Amino acid sequence: MGKTLFEKVWDAHVVKQLPDGQALLYIDLHLVHEVTSPQAFAGLRFAKRSVRQPSQTFATMDHNVPTVNPTDVRDAIAKKQIETLMENCREFNVSLAGLDSPFQGIVHVIGPELGLTLPGKTIVCGDSHTSTHGAFGALAFGIGTSEVEHVLATQCLWQNKPKTMRIRLNGSLQPGITAKDVILGLIAKYGVNFGTGYVVEYAGTLISQLSMEQRMTICNMSIEFGARAGMMAPDETTIAYVKGRQHAPYGEAWEAAVSEWKSLVSDADAQFDVDIEFDVESLEPQVTWGTNPGMGGSVNGVVPDPADAATETEARAIRQALEYMGLEPGTKISEIPIQHVFIGSCTNARIEDLRLAAAIVKGRKVAEGVHAMVVPGSKQVKQQAEEEGLHEVFLAAGFEWREPGCSMCLGMNPDIIPAGERSASTSNRNFEGRQGRGARTHLVSPAMAAAAAIAGHFVDVRTFQSEGVTA
Amino acid sequence: MEPLVKHEGKVVCMNRLNVDTDQIIPKQFLKRIERDGFGEFLFYDWRYQADGTPNANFELNTARAQGATILLADENFGCGSSREHAVWALADYGFRVVIAPSFADIFFNNCFKNGVLPIVIPTDVRKELAETHANGQWERATVDLEAQVIETDCGHRIAFEVDAHKRYMLLNGLDDIGLTLQYEADIRAYEANRKAYQFVY
Numbered sequence: 001m002g003k004t005l006f007e008k009v010w011d012a013h014v015v016k017q018l019p020d021g022q023a024l025l026y027i028d029l030h031l032v033h034e035v036t037s038p039q040a041f042a043g044l045r046f047a048k049r050s051v052r053q054p055s056q057t058f059a060t061m062d063h064n065v066p067t068v069n070p071t072d073v074r075d076a077i078a079k080k081q082i083e084t085l086m087e088n089c090r091e092f093n094v095s096l097a098g099l100d101s102p103f104q105g106i107v108h109v110i111g112p113e114l115g116l117t118l119p120g121k122t123i124v125c126g127d128s129h130t131s132t133h134g135a136f137g138a139l140a141f142g143i144g145t146s147e148v149e150h151v152l153a154t155q156c157l158w159q160n161k162p163k164t165m166r167i168r169l170n171g172s173l174q175p176g177i178t179a180k181d182v183i184l185g186l187i188a189k190y191g192v193n194f195g196t197g198y199v200v201e202y203a204g205t206l207i208s209q210l211s212m213e214q215r216m217t218i219c220n221m222s223i224e225f226g227a228r229a230g231m232m233a234p235d236e237t238t239i240a241y242v243k244g245r246q247h248a249p250y251g252e253a254w255e256a257a258v259s260e261w262k263s264l265v266s267d268a269d270a271q272f273d274v275d276i277e278f279d280v281e282s283l284e285p286q287v288t289w290g291t292n293p294g295m296g297g298s299v300n301g302v303v304p305d306p307a308d309a310a311t312e313t314e315a316r317a318i319r320q321a322l323e324y325m326g327l328e329p330g331t332k333i334s335e336i337p338i339q340h341v342f343i344g345s346c347t348n349a350r351i352e353d354l355r356l357a358a359a360i361v362k363g364r365k366v367a368e369g370v371h372a373m374v375v376p377g378s379k380q381v382k383q384q385a386e387e388e389g390l391h392e393v394f395l396a397a398g399f400e401w402r403e404p405g406c407s408m409c410l411g412m413n414p415d416i417i418p419a420g421e422r423s424a425s426t427s428n429r430n431f432e433g434r435q436g437r438g439a440r441t442h443l444v445s446p447a448m449a450a451a452a453a454i455a456g457h458f459v460d461v462r463t464f465q466s467e468g469v470t471a
Numbered sequence: 472m473e474p475l476v477k478h479e480g481k482v483v484c485m486n487r488l489n490v491d492t493d494q495i496i497p498k499q500f501l502k503r504i505e506r507d508g509f510g511e512f513l514f515y516d517w518r519y520q521a522d523g524t525p526n527a528n529f530e531l532n533t534a535r536a537q538g539a540t541i542l543l544a545d546e547n548f549g550c551g552s553s554r555e556h557a558v559w560a561l562a563d564y565g566f567r568v569v570i571a572p573s574f575a576d577i578f579f580n581n582c583f584k585n586g587v588l589p590i591v592i593p594t595d596v597r598k599e600l601a602e603t604h605a606n607g608q609w610e611r612a613t614v615d616l617e618a619q620v621i622e623t624d625c626g627h628r629i630a631f632e633v634d635a636h637k638r639y640m641l642l643n644g645l646d647d648i649g650l651t652l653q654y655e656a657d658i659r660a661y662e663a664n665r666k667a668y669q670f671v672y
Contacts, residue, residue, distance in 0.1 A: 015661045016654050020635040028669045038504035077502040084504050118668050128553040144555035146584035154651045193547040247671050257668035317488045412498045431493040433516045
């Protein structure tokens, strides 16, 4: 029987297989950020251990970083955490893209951008959105701080082999529909834990039509339906993206790598534990109405009624979500007014996301009473956007143009939303309190966020584009 | 790490689906560089009102829940962020065992690294436990990791299974890194044969 993409990458990294089912898995790349690493480095220091492979460990700071003036960290505890990462990187000889580096940014944006993320690698980070890197055909997953310490010390992790799922995304994206709508639509259909215990391979006719940035958006949110990781087989698009990047192989090593990567596809006779198909052709722009990423649907739909739920437990979950969100059953999604727009995060802050939003915003103005901001995913994304003049488009429309970081995706820095106010956000989680205590988050694509900023409420970006709006 | 062999304690029941780690420990408490002291922030936004006073309606704030060390949770507990702070907060508050029909993967693994035992039980068993607990039929339970069985003080007896490796580590309070370093020769042999794409250039 043939092997799946996941099995090929897994098998190539097993250092030791124990009879009790545990495998010691070699980790090629360990990404580190300021929030989930201090206790891990402290553990190393306490046990007088060193970092086994500093050259395969790469750190940046993103979660806590202020986006107005990044070096002006006024929160003393956050400042201490940032300084601790700097000290730890110095002491343990780990490369750091710090606040003064032209390569600083959200860890899941800079990994691919710098050529650290490559097909076939095993990649971990103390961050659940590490699944992003699976877009390259890497096996990439989030770990806790104890495991961060374990990887620092041993460059390995003990793992039970996960089950495999294939999701065939079939069809083409209609105009105005994005990769974000695909992943939100998928989670809305199947729920927030259908992937638990699985590594998912996204296949189907859609994948080859997607850019690397769109692929990353989909893999990024694999964790939002519980999947351990999401992967896509590398193809010519992947190889073209990786080629020539700062930390990618070159010369003979490049040739050797490419020939390895060509074998990273699931064999025709490979078996998956679960195999499903999802048609993307009929997708409409998605907006979440509740407090997890599965509570969402079409912008042309209405807020659901808990009375229609299949079980009492689900009805209670919907009631609790609507109470938190301040929404009534039956309300049209397109009539929900918003006060904040956040375009950013490891899901949607890459250059294509910003281009897409800018195209909608161009020549228009942010609606009165709406606070809108763009937070590029990295210094490199910001620079590229400025070279293309996108910042001017956003600024002219009334958006704020900020410095890179995780920002309002989780509000660990000063970018938070006041209680009771509502955002259209390109981020990945609409959990209670995620963007600030009492803040109400609606997840959308960059195009939908941009359109909502102009309209002041959700609007189907497809009609919005064709009808236009006078500035 | 503190071993867990057998634990007897009071149970608190939480009937909420998909409790995410942002709820277990909100982001404003993730900035500390220490590993301890997170218990006071556990479930902060649910446990306290915006003015900082306790929310009397929250499950952990009821008189009956005081001193609980076993949490009976619901589907997909611990979903979302990988923050191990969530387990640190549960452990620091006093929880040694979390029982649920399902857990998110990263949270589940993090529990074992911190002497907290996550136990998966079938949905219908969970329902029966929650209903009888709500009726006041029982308060306490004994969790025996050696025998892999939960016993409540009204006579439920529920067998469960834990992965053999994780069970062994928890029973003995062992540190994974120490174990892994015994395989140093294997790691070195693996590293000697790596492919070009596995390196950073």
